[in-house]
Amino acid sequence: MLAFILRRILQSIAVLLTVGVVAFSLFRYVGDPINAMVGQDTSMEERAALRDKLGLSDPAPLQFLRFIGNAAQGKFGLSYRTSEPVGRLILERMPATLELSICASLFVMVLGIPMGVYTGLYPRHWSSRLLQAVSLVGVSLPPFLIGILLILLFAVVLRWLPSFGRGSGTVNLGWWTTNFLSWEGIKALILPSITLGLFQLTLIMRLVRSEMLEVMRTDYIKFARARGLTNRAVNFGHALKNTLMPVITVAGLQLGALIAFAIVTETVFAWPGVGQLFIQSVQFSDIPVMAAYLMLIGFLFVIINLVVDLLYFVVDPRLRSQGGAARVGGH
Amino acid sequence: MWADTDVKAWLARAADSDVWWSFKSSTLTIVAAGATLLIIAIALLSPLLAPHTPFDPATLSLSDGLKPPVFWSADGDWTFPLGTDDQGRDVLSSIMYGTRLSLLVGFASVVVAMVLGITLGLLSGYLGGMLDAVIMRVADVQLTFPAILVALLIDGVVRGLISVQRHDEIAIYVIVGAIGLSFWVQYARTVRSSVLVEKNKEYVQAARVIGLSPLLIMVRHVLPNVTGPVLVIATLNLGLAIISEATLSFLGVGLPSTEPSLGTLIRLGNEVLQSGDWWITVFPGATLAALVLAVNLLGDWLRDALNPKLR
Numbered sequence: 001m002l003a004f005i006l007r008r009i010l011q012s013i014a015v016l017l018t019v020g021v022v023a024f025s026l027f028r029y030v031g032d033p034i035n036a037m038v039g040q041d042t043s044m045e046e047r048a049a050l051r052d053k054l055g056l057s058d059p060a061p062l063q064f065l066r067f068i069g070n071a072a073q074g075k076f077g078l079s080y081r082t083s084e085p086v087g088r089l090i091l092e093r094m095p096a097t098l099e100l101s102i103c104a105s106l107f108v109m110v111l112g113i114p115m116g117v118y119t120g121l122y123p124r125h126w127s128s129r130l131l132q133a134v135s136l137v138g139v140s141l142p143p144f145l146i147g148i149l150l151i152l153l154f155a156v157v158l159r160w161l162p163s164f165g166r167g168s169g170t171v172n173l174g175w176w177t178t179n180f181l182s183w184e185g186i187k188a189l190i191l192p193s194i195t196l197g198l199f200q201l202t203l204i205m206r207l208v209r210s211e212m213l214e215v216m217r218t219d220y221i222k223f224a225r226a227r228g229l230t231n232r233a234v235n236f237g238h239a240l241k242n243t244l245m246p247v248i249t250v251a252g253l254q255l256g257a258l259i260a261f262a263i264v265t266e267t268v269f270a271w272p273g274v275g276q277l278f279i280q281s282v283q284f285s286d287i288p289v290m291a292a293y294l295m296l297i298g299f300l301f302v303i304i305n306l307v308v309d310l311l312y313f314v315v316d317p318r319l320r321s322q323g324g325a326a327r328v329g330g331h
Numbered sequence: 332m333w334a335d336t337d338v339k340a341w342l343a344r345a346a347d348s349d350v351w352w353s354f355k356s357s358t359l360t361i362v363a364a365g366a367t368l369l370i371i372a373i374a375l376l377s378p379l380l381a382p383h384t385p386f387d388p389a390t391l392s393l394s395d396g397l398k399p400p401v402f403w404s405a406d407g408d409w410t411f412p413l414g415t416d417d418q419g420r421d422v423l424s425s426i427m428y429g430t431r432l433s434l435l436v437g438f439a440s441v442v443v444a445m446v447l448g449i450t451l452g453l454l455s456g457y458l459g460g461m462l463d464a465v466i467m468r469v470a471d472v473q474l475t476f477p478a479i480l481v482a483l484l485i486d487g488v489v490r491g492l493i494s495v496q497r498h499d500e501i502a503i504y505v506i507v508g509a510i511g512l513s514f515w516v517q518y519a520r521t522v523r524s525s526v527l528v529e530k531n532k533e534y535v536q537a538a539r540v541i542g543l544s545p546l547l548i549m550v551r552h553v554l555p556n557v558t559g560p561v562l563v564i565a566t567l568n569l570g571l572a573i574i575s576e577a578t579l580s581f582l583g584v585g586l587p588s589t590e591p592s593l594g595t596l597i598r599l600g601n602e603v604l605q606s607g608d609w610w611i612t613v614f615p616g617a618t619l620a621a622l623v624l625a626v627n628l629l630g631d632w633l634r635d636a637l638n639p640k641l642r
Contacts, residue, residue: 018472026484030491140624142574144581145616148601152609163605260477267582268601282487282584290487301475 008309012302017068019298023291024067027077028060030287076292081284086292090274095176096166097273100265101258103189104197109251112201116208117240123213131205138202143261147195147268154191162188165270196265200254207250211243244315252308256301353636363628370622374434377427382412385420385428386589400610414610417603422610425596426618432592433619436506437573441565443511444572448518449561453549455519456526467523470516479575481513482506486584499587506585510575517564525557559637567630570623577619593619 042050051057058066070076076086119128138146155163166179166188179185215221216239224234263275270276274293281289345351354360373380400414400422414422455466473481486509490498498505529535530553538548579585580594581601588595593615600612 014468015472015475018468026488026491030488136627137620137624140570140627141620142577142581142623144578145597145620148597148604148612148616152604152612156605156609256475257477260480263480263483264578264582278483279582279584282483282490282582285487285491287487287491290484294484297476297480305475 005310008306012306015302016298019294020068020071021064023071023294023298024064026287026294027067027291028056028063030285071292071295076295077288079281079286079289081281081286081289086288089277089289090292090296093272093274093277095178096271097259097262097266097275099179100189100192100196100262100271100273101255103193104200104258105251105255107193107197108200108204108254112204113208113247115201116205117212117235119205120209120212120216121235123209132209135202135205138198141198143195143199144264144268146198147191147265150191150195151268161191163191163269165272192265192269192271195268196258196262199261200258203254204247204251208243208247211246212239215239215242245312248311248315249308252304252311256297256304259300260297350636354632357632359628360632363625363632366621366625367629370430370618370625371434373427374431377424377431381421381424381427383421383424385425386591399608400614414614416599416611417608422614425591426593426615429591429593429596429615430618430622432503432586432590433573433576433594433622436503436510436576436586436592437569439507440510440514440572440576441569443507444514444568445518445561445565447511448515449522449554451515452519452522453526453554456523457530457545457549457553463523466519470519473513474516478510478513478571479578482509482575482579483582483584485509485512486579490584499589502586503590506576506579509579510572513575514568514572517568518561521560521564522557525560526553529553529556563630563634563637566626566633570626570630573619573623573626593622 048057056063074087074091076090078084079086079089082089115131119131122128151163154161166177166185179189221234221239224238229238260275262271262273263278265271266273266275267279274296277289278293280286281293354364398415400412412423416422416425451466455463486505489505489509493501526549535548535552538552543552576585576592577594577597580592581598583598586592586595588599591599596615597612597619600608600615604612
């Protein structure tokens, strides 16, 4: 188990380094950082002097090490667009994106898993067929379209919910502004969270459904029924538990995807998060922000993948018992 | 070229095949195929069918602006059956031309992804060694990121390298390249794993013994045996590619508003949505959803039909 975890950590570091190389190449070779800093009338000598002073004439590997060192401390230079430190720009907008992603993944898990279990247990019931058909439509609707339709219905026609930004209900807790502490704030979260989560919801539902269908056919489920266990014990204690492995994998990957897809949702709802910042930086080709966002997302994905791998050991006792003999003495 | 009898024999074989049988026996698939063909036909013929040329400024009149659809309100005008946008452009004609662009970008980027993925997958699987290791590690890293993010990054980088005016001119190529590059991994992995199986089979060894070049063996002998899975991925990817293009255009980094795809139309409509003029957004949106749904149904069917394990 330890060897497995060590290997995974080494792989994660390799992935992060590759992402670092891409981010560094963007930073260094796409667009000239000097051009972004000085005016038109700066002479070539002054530019060269500035280049030397900033270390841009050093060999590329040395610059790369410096870039990684700075990145590890959250220093990504100044945005070309607003001239603010990129690290601070991202940090200011992080709470909005994180709260949105957490809300969306709660929505996905709380609704998706029970819906998958239900359609898996009663595949022939008309309501299961309906859910299945609706989920196919859900997969085919791009998230931004879902957002627009929700805004049209709930904000423009019915006027129940706000459609723009985080609303007036944000509470400032020093370095973190939250939507969770006021009714206005929670109302502002509803539509964006549904938009962000709907695609993932259909994915999770279909996955749990097909896993449940498969598990329900196995012998141990028949045996559990023969032992006279209650439906609840069979369905949840025995069946659902064994569908969790692939669900955890996909759910983990989907959490990453949620943070990335937040780009689209944040644009639709003018939500002031990191995704919106990223889109603005793509439009203005604001390379430092793009490089920093790439590193941040890479880091998040690697962490999520690691956590998912570790969760396998919690969920699947077979993995723990492999080489278990060596571990009998101590833990 | 093919003799007449060859074509007849081929048709007879096709009519007798499992794939055709499973197609005939699924009503949903036939409907999906019909809808897909209909949308493609209308899109291709849009210059002939469309009642207006919406992106020729000379034919527009602002006094026609924001007309509702005919069935919605008495203000509607039969020259603009689905209404007009704020510039007086006919929504129906815009959708026809927009669908054409969306389909074009979708097909083109699937082809780019397919060619790139198949080439790298063949090389990786057949030659192995360092090349294989490098290609597959790059694939792993890219797979860590959602495709749309990769496409956005590529688009952003190209914007950094060229000027804005130049970018609008070549926007369609940039988009095709960005989406193509973000989807190659799946093809490469599938082709590589099939090649690993195929390359130790006797027919490949025989080809090697009679001294054929590796290139010839890969293209003429190995490639035809991996086309099934590639075709399934391509169909399923077409829906994703169309969604990706629409998403990029919606985000304002795709096709410019002078040459709008369905995604661009939805973005333009979204800007005036708050005033309640829903038809500018909803009709292009419904077209996009119908197109993607039909293509996805076809992809699902093809995957099941070509996979004997599921039968």
